[in-house]
Amino acid sequence: MLLDANDVPTGETLSADVCIAGAGAAGITLALALRDAGLEVILLESGDFEDDANTQALYRGTMSGIDTWQLDGHRWRLFGGSTSRWAGWCRPMHPFDFERRAYIDKSGWPISYDDLVPFYERAHARVELADFxxxxxxxxxxxxxxxxxxxxxxxxxxxxxxSPPTRFGQKYRADLQAAENVRVYLHANVGNIDLTSNHAEVRRFECMTLQGVRFDVEARSFVLALGGVENARLLLASNAQLPDGVANSSGNVGCYFMEHxxxxxxxxxxxxxxxxxxxxxxxxxxxxxxxxxxxxxxxxxxxxxxxxxxxxxxxxxxxxxxxxxxxxxxxxxxxxxxxxxxxxxxxxxxxxxxEQRPFRDSRVTLRTGDKDSLGMPRVDLNWRLxxxxxxxxxxxxxxxxxxxxxxxxxxxxxxxxxxxxxxxTNPGGHHMGTARMSEDPKEGVVDKHCRCHDVENLYVAGSAVFATGAASNPTLTIVALAERLAQHLGEELR
Ligand SMILES: Cc1cc2nc3c(=O)[nH]c(=O)nc-3n(C[C@H](O)[C@H](O)[C@H](O)COP(=O)(O)OP(=O)(O)OC[C@H]3O[C@@H](n4cnc5c(N)ncnc54)[C@H](O)[C@@H]3O)c2cc1C
Incomplete structure (x- = not known):
């Protein structure tokens, strides 16, 4: 079902099994796979089917490191996200990309290439490719x-x-429209992750529209699929009681930003x-x-x-x-x-x-005192090699x-x-590493299931979780990880 968040009465609380924020490659893949698992899903998307200047302006920020593009000029805030512009280059990562390489600090993922192969095969179909x-x-x-x-x-x-390249918003719009157990809300911006008093679980996502509507979504599990910069922004900006933001006891949220x-x-x-x-x-x-x-x-x-x-x-x-x-x-x-x-x-x-080495000083931070029209702090991206x-x-x-x-x-x-x-140095439009996957909670933000180490029912989808960036373009791996996360949530919530 496709719905408009501006039609939700202010103050309303919606509920579902899984609430996903962001309808890009990651969020749409996840919603479709959870549809097939029979779960009730709410997918919250900031944009519309087409570009809109006021929505795109929510992405503005500064670049204090390698300054090669503007933050609102290399990622796209609409239904389908940056797949509205991507070029379609696809390749999986190599087995060695997942392994620890002694000469690359912070290399090694808590999952292996073999763990991802069945999901790469599914991902291939999502991007309209056949033989893996x-x-x-x-x-x-x-x-x-x-x-x-x-x-x-x-x-x-x-x-x-x-890939043709697959424009996820166009390709999967009718499927989501027809899905009875998936409600997609357009114009719905997630502005805050509200945690329970012990900070161990998400209670609700607080949402708002540019027209001033405010509502909440409750769910058993929550997923951030906002892209590599925006996932970090929302984690850092949320829950005022935690000075460093949500899921950030390790201090790693926003750090290790990688491009190609x-x-x-x-x-x-x-x-x-x-x-x-x-x-x-x-x-x-x-x-x-x-x-x-x-x-x-x-x-x-x-x-x-x-x-x-x-x-x-x-x-x-x-x-x-x-x-x-x-x-x-x-x-x-x-x-x-x-x-x-x-x-x-x-x-x-x-x-x-x-590929670039994971480098802690390459990072996304909040710009205190500089807010967008929804009152969210804007970000600075200090991309460094x-x-x-x-x-x-x-x-x-x-x-x-x-x-x-x-x-x-x-x-x-x-x-x-x-x-x-x-x-x-030019960028590829690939935003990775700001909520990295790690075995040890001190070394990253999410575990091998993309679940935040600190928050029981909060997950991150997309290239923010990449522990290393490899030399492959990221979207096939983003989609494969989303398929894997859907399987995990399906098993856990069924
Ligand atoms: C010019 C260009 C060319 C590219 N070419 C390739 C390529 O050839 N191969 C490749 O693998 N990759 C390529 N990429 C990268 C690719 O586009 C991204 O990896 C991919 O789109 C990321 O998907 P995502 O779902 O993680 O994030 P996004 O596509 O960024 O989706 C995030 C979604 O979240 C929404 N959103 C943001 N904030 C909020 C909020 N607060 N509340 C609710 N919703 C929100 C956005 O509107 C968006 O729909 C390219 C990128 C660019 C810019």
């Missing part, structure tokens, strides 16, 4: 296009599959002989269950990453002419000095997207260049300064 196949040999066999050879075995090719730093054209690759790179272009292939768009990307072998103490990354390859008079970070003179004879016809740029990240990325590209040279595939020019990359 990411094995490069199988994709390559279906593609028929060659994968780059790496004689030293140090270069690795990986693949992304592309994007370095566009950071390296220029001058191929020294004709080479078929078409596997690294977006193309369609036939897999057993249907046609899918795929693209190859380059990275380093896992043992090289481990041996060098590097985080993971992917690099896509695109043709790019370096013309005389070029300005900007690519030093055209230096690049031209690498070009001989007919090489100029084979100049490519690498677009690198990297660990100093080892830039140095590591430079080293990683050095190794890629050495391997390409060893394979007789030409030369790589990378923009560097000292032992670091010299480049403008």
């Amino acid at each position: 196949i990411y094995d490069v040999d199988r994709i390559q066999a279906a593609s028929g296009r060659p994968v780059l050879e790496s004689p030293g075995g140090r270069l690795r090719t990986e693949v992304f599959q592309y 730093p994007h370095y566009k054209g950071v390296s220029v690759w001058v191929l020294s002989r004709p080479t078929d790179l078409s596997f690294y272009k977006l193309h369609e292939i036939d897999l057993p269950q249907g046609r899918v768009r795929v693209q190859g990307v380059l990275t380093l072998a896992q043992d090289v990453l481990e041996g060098e103490g590097l985080v993971d990354f992917t690099a896509s390859v695109s043709e790019a002419a370096i013309v005389p008079g070029d300005t900007g970070p690519i030093d055209a003179e230096q690049v031209r000095s690498l070009i001989r004879d007919r090489d100029a016809e084979r100049v490519y740029q690498l677009y690198v997207r990297a 660990h100093p080892d990240d830039n140095r590591g990325m430079r080293r990683a590209l050095e190794l890629v260049g050495a391997e390409l040279a060893a394979a007789g595939l030409g030369r790589l020019w990378t923009s560097t300064q000292g032992d670091e990359l010299s480049w403008v």
Whole structure:
């Protein structure tokens, strides 16, 4: 059922088995899976079916760290959330992403890749993809296009599959409209998490609309699915009796914010002989269950990453002419000095997207005294990279260049300064880590079931719970975790 929160009488208390805040990829997946489990669900969504300037303005805030976009310009507050804009790149995380890597502080999740596989398969269907196949040999066999050879075995090719991309708000609107046990309230902003007097459980979500309606929702379990920044904002701003906010006895709420730093054209690759790179272009292939768009990307072998103490990354390859008079970070003179004879016809740029190390100082905090039109404190996002990240990325590209040279595939020019990359860091729109998953309550905010360590019936869905960000785009994992959470809630509440 789709309803308008402005029609709820002020002062009313609604109730359900599960109350979910936020109808993005995480919230909609969860609501659909709980519908199938037969639970009564209330899904509270701030926005409407279309963009609305006043609602979007609730996302405004400041960026005191890497300042590459505005907080209301890279996430979207409407039914369907940021899937209204996402590009659809999909790939699961690797088994090693879930394991502790000794050289990455705070790495390791309390769940394994195998725990998530059945849910990745369900998630694939939600994003309108069929075969859960990411094995490069199988994709390559279906593609028929060659994968780059790496004689030293140090270069690795990986693949992304592309969702159409699924716009969750449009794709699942009719399903939610028809669901008798799911009530979706549009224009419903959760403004406070009210706890019981011992702070051990949520009593209710306090809600408001921009038109001034106020009401509460009671439930057996509550889920925050507001996105990586907003989940932290609501936890930090809620329950005035707790000075550090809700579920924050460890002090970790808002900390360890991670993105995927994007370095566009950071390296220029001058191929020294004709080479078929078409596997690294977006193309369609036939897999057993249907046609899918795929693209190859380059990275380093896992043992090289481990041996060098590097985080993971992917690099896509695109043709790019370096013309005389070029300005900007690519030093055209230096690049031209690498070009001989007919090489100029084979100049490519690498677009690198990297994992970043969990870094406590990279964080979301509240801006005291600066409130939005609903009276909620706005946030500051201090997105920062660990100093080892830039140095590591430079080293990683050095190794890629050495391997390409060893394979007789030409030369790589990378923009560097000292032992670091010299480049403008762009974001991916991936907001991770602000309510991280941990075994030890002192190290994180939620446990392996995405339940807050401090609050018995409060859960977090979305990439806020990521303990590490990996080099995969996050949405497939967000949806898989939401499917897993739905199974857990179904078993617990039935
Ligand atoms: C330009 C762009 C391109 C991207 N491309 C990719 C890609 O190719 N691959 C990939 O994996 N990811 C991509 N992403 C990231 C992807 O969009 C997000 O990972 C995903 O949408 C997050 O889903 P979510 O449900 O966790 O959060 P959101 O989509 O942020 O949903 C949160 C929901 O909560 C609602 N809400 C917020 N506050 C409140 C409140 N107080 N009360 C009630 N409701 C509230 C919002 O309106 C929203 O509907 C991209 C992002 C951007 C910006």
